Amino acid sequence: MIFKWIFLIVFILLVFWLLKRLKPKQKLSYDMPAEIxxxxxxxxxxxxxxxxxxxxxxxxxxxxxxxxQQLHLQH
Ligand SMILES: [Zn+2]
Known part of the structure; x- marks a missing residue:
């Protein structure tokens, strides 16, 4: 029974760690629009x-x- 809870806590921590890692990458793409x-x-x-x-x-x-382009070449 205790192993089930340990597994659940480790799984939640892993999800939070992955979300933390993914967030800065998404922020970068929003900060730099294509036209700039x-x-x-x-x-x-x-x-x-x-x-x-x-x-x-x-x-x-x-x-x-x-x-x-043509006008520049004529001069
Ligand atoms: Zn021009």
């Missing part, structure tokens, strides 16, 4: 900042749209 994590780049033609995923890269320079 993503790098911002500057358009070489107009100078507007925009996310790197939306930019057009050529020869180490970033552009906000294909039109600005």
């Amino acid at each position: 994590v993503e790098d911002m780049v500057r358009c070489a033609y107009c100078g507007v900042h925009h996310p790197q995923s939306e930019s057009i890269s050529e020869n180490g320079q970033n552009f906000c749209c294909t039109r600005h």
Whole structure:
């Protein structure tokens, strides 16, 4: 009968320990939204900042749209 209680206490402590370990990981993901994590780049033609995923890269320079890329190459 006593072993049943010892097992129950150990099980509860194990659950609390696991919850304590999992909590900081969840907090980190909430503190860093995707838009802050993503790098911002500057358009070489107009100078507007925009996310790197939306930019057009050529020869180490970033552009906000294909039109600005073409205009920059013409000059
Ligand atoms: Zn631009």
